[in-house]
Amino acid sequence: MTSPARCRSLSCALLFAALALATLLCAGRASAQDISGALDQFTQGNYGATEAALGELAVSGSPAAAGIVQALADGKLVFSNALPRKVFIETDKGLLDPLTMQPVPDPGPVKPVRVNNRIRRAIEAASGTLSLTSPDAATRLSAAGAVLRTRDEAALPALEKALAKETDRHVKSAMTLARSAIVIGMDGVPPEERIKAIEVVGAEGNQDALAVLRGLPDNALPEVKEAAAKEIAGIQHSLAMWDVVQNVWYGLSLGSVLLLAAIGLAITFGVMGVINMAHGEMVMLGAYTTFVVQQAIRTYDPGLFDASLIIAIPLAFLFTGLIGVIIERTVIRFLYGRPLETLLATWGISLILQQAIRTIFGPTNREVGAPSWMSGSFDIGQLSITYGRLWIIIFAMLVFAALLAVLRLTRIGLEMRAVTQNRRMAASMGIRTNWVDAMTFGLGSGIAGMAGVALSQIDNVSPNLGQGYIIDSFLVVVFGGVGNLWGTLVGAMSLGVANKLLEPYAGAVLGKIALLVIIILFIQKRPRGLFALKGRSIEA
Amino acid sequence: MSTSDTRPPALLGTSGLIFIAVLVAAAILVPVLNLLTAPGSALHVPTYVVSLLGKYLTYALLALSVDLIWGYVGILSLGHGAFFALGGYAMGMYLMRQIGTRGVYGDPILPDFMVFLNWKELPWFWYGFDMFPFAAVMVVLAPGILALVFGWFAFRSRVTGVYLSIITQAMTFALLLAFFRNDMGFGGNNGLTDFKDILGFNIQADGTRATLFALSALALALGYVLCRYLVRSHFGKVLIAIRDAETRVRFTGYRAENYKLVAFVVSAALAGIAGALYVPQVGIINPSEFSPANSIEIIVWVAVGGRGTLVGAALGAVLVNYAKTYFTSGFLAPYWLFMLGGLFVAVTLFLPKGIVGTFYEWRDRRKAATGEADEPVAEPRPAE
Numbered sequence: 001m002t003s004p005a006r007c008r009s010l011s012c013a014l015l016f017a018a019l020a021l022a023t024l025l026c027a028g029r030a031s032a033q034d035i036s037g038a039l040d041q042f043t044q045g046n047y048g049a050t051e052a053a054l055g056e057l058a059v060s061g062s063p064a065a066a067g068i069v070q071a072l073a074d075g076k077l078v079f080s081n082a083l084p085r086k087v088f089i090e091t092d093k094g095l096l097d098p099l100t101m102q103p104v105p106d107p108g109p110v111k112p113v114r115v116n117n118r119i120r121r122a123i124e125a126a127s128g129t130l131s132l133t134s135p136d137a138a139t140r141l142s143a144a145g146a147v148l149r150t151r152d153e154a155a156l157p158a159l160e161k162a163l164a165k166e167t168d169r170h171v172k173s174a175m176t177l178a179r180s181a182i183v184i185g186m187d188g189v190p191p192e193e194r195i196k197a198i199e200v201v202g203a204e205g206n207q208d209a210l211a212v213l214r215g216l217p218d219n220a221l222p223e224v225k226e227a228a229a230k231e232i233a234g235i236q237h238s239l240a241m242w243d244v245v246q247n248v249w250y251g252l253s254l255g256s257v258l259l260l261a262a263i264g265l266a267i268t269f270g271v272m273g274v275i276n277m278a279h280g281e282m283v284m285l286g287a288y289t290t291f292v293v294q295q296a297i298r299t300y301d302p303g304l305f306d307a308s309l310i311i312a313i314p315l316a317f318l319f320t321g322l323i324g325v326i327i328e329r330t331v332i333r334f335l336y337g338r339p340l341e342t343l344l345a346t347w348g349i350s351l352i353l354q355q356a357i358r359t360i361f362g363p364t365n366r367e368v369g370a371p372s373w374m375s376g377s378f379d380i381g382q383l384s385i386t387y388g389r390l391w392i393i394i395f396a397m398l399v400f401a402a403l404l405a406v407l408r409l410t411r412i413g414l415e416m417r418a419v420t421q422n423r424r425m426a427a428s429m430g431i432r433t434n435w436v437d438a439m440t441f442g443l444g445s446g447i448a449g450m451a452g453v454a455l456s457q458i459d460n461v462s463p464n465l466g467q468g469y470i471i472d473s474f475l476v477v478v479f480g481g482v483g484n485l486w487g488t489l490v491g492a493m494s495l496g497v498a499n500k501l502l503e504p505y506a507g508a509v510l511g512k513i514a515l516l517v518i519i520i521l522f523i524q525k526r527p528r529g530l531f532a533l534k535g536r537s538i539e540a
Numbered sequence: 541m542s543t544s545d546t547r548p549p550a551l552l553g554t555s556g557l558i559f560i561a562v563l564v565a566a567a568i569l570v571p572v573l574n575l576l577t578a579p580g581s582a583l584h585v586p587t588y589v590v591s592l593l594g595k596y597l598t599y600a601l602l603a604l605s606v607d608l609i610w611g612y613v614g615i616l617s618l619g620h621g622a623f624f625a626l627g628g629y630a631m632g633m634y635l636m637r638q639i640g641t642r643g644v645y646g647d648p649i650l651p652d653f654m655v656f657l658n659w660k661e662l663p664w665f666w667y668g669f670d671m672f673p674f675a676a677v678m679v680v681l682a683p684g685i686l687a688l689v690f691g692w693f694a695f696r697s698r699v700t701g702v703y704l705s706i707i708t709q710a711m712t713f714a715l716l717l718a719f720f721r722n723d724m725g726f727g728g729n730n731g732l733t734d735f736k737d738i739l740g741f742n743i744q745a746d747g748t749r750a751t752l753f754a755l756s757a758l759a760l761a762l763g764y765v766l767c768r769y770l771v772r773s774h775f776g777k778v779l780i781a782i783r784d785a786e787t788r789v790r791f792t793g794y795r796a797e798n799y800k801l802v803a804f805v806v807s808a809a810l811a812g813i814a815g816a817l818y819v820p821q822v823g824i825i826n827p828s829e830f831s832p833a834n835s836i837e838i839i840v841w842v843a844v845g846g847r848g849t850l851v852g853a854a855l856g857a858v859l860v861n862y863a864k865t866y867f868t869s870g871f872l873a874p875y876w877l878f879m880l881g882g883l884f885v886a887v888t889l890f891l892p893k894g895i896v897g898t899f900y901e902w903r904d905r906r907k908a909a910t911g912e913a914d915e916p917v918a919e920p921r922p923a924e
Binding site: 338339356474478519527 | 616690693694696697698699700701702703705706707709710711713714717718720721832833836839840843874875877878880881882883884885887888889892
């Protein structure tokens with residue numbers, strides 16, 4: 001796949017080197033610096049001559065050209081009535097010589113060079129061409145983009161000249177594309193050159209290239225048309241691939257949000273066998289912790305704002321973890337062995353927490369700002385990656401790794417795993433299962449709080465924040481299998497990706513419904529999830 | 541626990557008889573006091589109260605249906621609101637077709653929302669809903685078939701406990717999303733409303749409202765007798781056994797999944813009937829009835845009244861909803877969710893058997909002390 005592409009771009013480079021050389025030689029012969037002929041044409045007072053003069057100026061390479069074109073655009077280009085007619089630029093300080101920009105002795109009455117719509121277009125094209133040689137790379141890039149949009153044949157010589165001198169990779173590729181676009185649309189180009197241009201455009205492989213190729217004139221030769229069709233098919237194929245990649249990326253981003261929301265649930269469910277319906281509210285409390293931290297920072301030390309999330313993460317963990325331990329100690333520990341009742345009690349707690357937040361902070365959305373390092377984006381191929389999504393994925397992975405480390409490497413983790421696998425056996429080995437339950441609940445709630453910090457960046461911070469995630473989190477846990485963190489990871493990522501891949505075909509709502517139905521059916525097949533713990537009890 | 545099981549079990553216990561008596565009395569008295577007394581008199585029951593009470597009774601029937609499967613089979617359905625809503629939609633579709641040319645757009649066949657969406661003809665699933673008998677059959681069939689399909693899959697593959705609860709919740713959530721869509725043909729998020737008449741009677745008229753109330757009371761009484769009959773039969777004993785030790789029942793040679801399926805479908809059909817009676821009395825059905833929170837609320841009604849007591853479920857539904865009406869209308873409104881949440885916690889912690897269950901326990905203990913144990917109560921044990 002890559003090696004023919006590389007060959008093609010190599011041959012293109014050679015072609016352009018040759019072209020550039022030819023242009024350079026031509027330019028040398030015609031002494032491009034001399035624009036006096038062009039200036040004389042402005043004085044003839046007819047539009048055709050003005051247009052021709054503009055074309056000449058645009059490719060002249062003279063340092064004065066840009067100023068003259070600008071003056072024409074502003075209506076400040078004038079010429080004297082007295083013979084021999086001469087062109088001047090009108091300014092506040094009197095008339096200036098267009099070549100030297102020095103004041104000139106008064107030439108008598110002057111009148112402006114007239115401009116109509118045709119000339120205005122020519123001015124635009126000329127200034128586009130002129131900015132192709134601007135020292136600023138961004139200006140050159142946008143000029144190349146402008147040429148690509150207008151596909152003005154008159155810009156071709158200038159473009160080729162600029163291309164020969166261009167060193168910036170991005171600008172060069174934009175110019176190459178623009179040049180090929182002009183060649184493709186131009187009459188009287190030899191078919192071989194056209195086909196080569198088509199291949200150059202095809203190698204770009206983006207939406208612009210597709211538009212250029214579709215702009216091929218109908219009167220083109222069959223082999224040219226064939227080449228264009230081939231490239232169009234190729235581009236469409238690669239764009240479809242990028243589309244899939246983009247959706248997978250969105251899916252991973254959604255999946256990591258689900259992972260953050262579900263992972264705390266997974267360990268409480270795994271260890272205690274109970275679904276904590278107030279889990280979503282822990283996420284919500286974490287988001288509100290972020291809000292409070294940001295308010296405090298805004299009040300006391302606005303300079304710290306970029307660090308607000310970093311500060312909020314441990315605070316949210318401690319705060320929601322503490323709430324979790326309180327809930328466990330006051331309610332849940334009285335309901336051991338009654339998972340369905342625990343589900344009801346925690347639902348009641350979730351209502352109370354929601355209403356408490358609504359009473360304190362009001363029912364409306366609260367504004368949580370994004371630090372500067374969370375905004376912006378960068379491109380990989382046709383894929384646009386925003387920093388916000390990227391950080392959330394990284395954060396989810398870090399939390400996952402940290403939790404895995406806690407479970408694998410620490411004493412409390414060992415005890416948690418023991419209780420998950422066989423509560424009675426663990427108890428008889430001297431593990432204080434009650435204490436493990438409290439710690440597990442605190443840990444699960446704390447992780448939910450950290451998830452809330454991340455979710456405050458992508459969702460509305462309102463008292464209902466948690467409700468939106470609770471059903472999805474359940475499904476992730478049940479889908480992945482209880483008591484297995486890897487199951488939760490795989491569950492979250494596959495649900496996220498499946499959701500985003502279904503969306504283009506079925507729409508957001510139908511895709512979601514389809515996913516719910518798929519999960520319901522999946523649970524029939526594997527009632528204990530993707531990665532069920534193997535055990536010997538009949539009624540797990 | 542009892543030695544007197546030799547005599548044939550009575551269909552209705554004392555509490556059952558009282559319950560039926562209260563319902564019959566209400567079915568007669570409330571309409572009479574509404575229709576035959578002067579609006580100013582002390583005995584007059586205003587029409588809005590009749591509709592409100594009627595709404596409570598349909599909720600009570602819904603709670604009864606949940607108690608049948610949660611209290612006696614141990615299936616905690618967090619999606620029973622879906623069956624209720626389906627029954628309600630079936631009734632709502634009939635009521636929509638009855639509007640005829642009196643709608644805003646005056647189309648004789650298409651309901652207003654379809655005209656609004658530029659639909660040219662009635663979707664196939666709306667056919668037949670202009671006939672009441674067809675709609676009445678669909679009120680039972682639609683939730684029944686959903687429960688049959690869902691239950692057949694779920695029970696056959698032995699999905700139990702919280703797993704089952706979660707997929708029932710996923711089911712109602714999926715339906716919520718589906719019914720919110722305009723192109724589903726059920727009125728989108730506005731649902732079905734602006735009903736004019738039912739079986740030719742003006743739906744706003746006092747007489748119709750009183751009749752609907754009486755019918756709700758009657759449906760609740762019949763539903764109670766049916767559930768009571770089911771749980772006292774051999775079939776019901778197997779259900780209770782499944783609740784307490786499903787594996788043991790299976791090892792004894794019973795097809796546990798079939799028993800559960802029958803109970804689940806009956807329960808869904810009852811919920812559908814409750815929904816069908818609910819819609820004409822409140823005058824609207826919309827997708828929010830499918831919301832998972834609604835379904836969970838039903839569970840708390842049952843838990844407050846007493847799980848596995850039938851009477852308790854109905855009582856709990858009326859009590860909680862009365863409290864909701866009372867507290868959400870006054871200055872206490874912001875605190876209602878605190879109270880509802882507190883109720884969930886308090887009942888599970890301090891009153892695990894609910895009001896009626898606790899009363900039964902107290903009564904049995906007293907009788908045991910005096911040595912005259914009566915009918916044994918099927919005590920709910922937590923489903924594992």
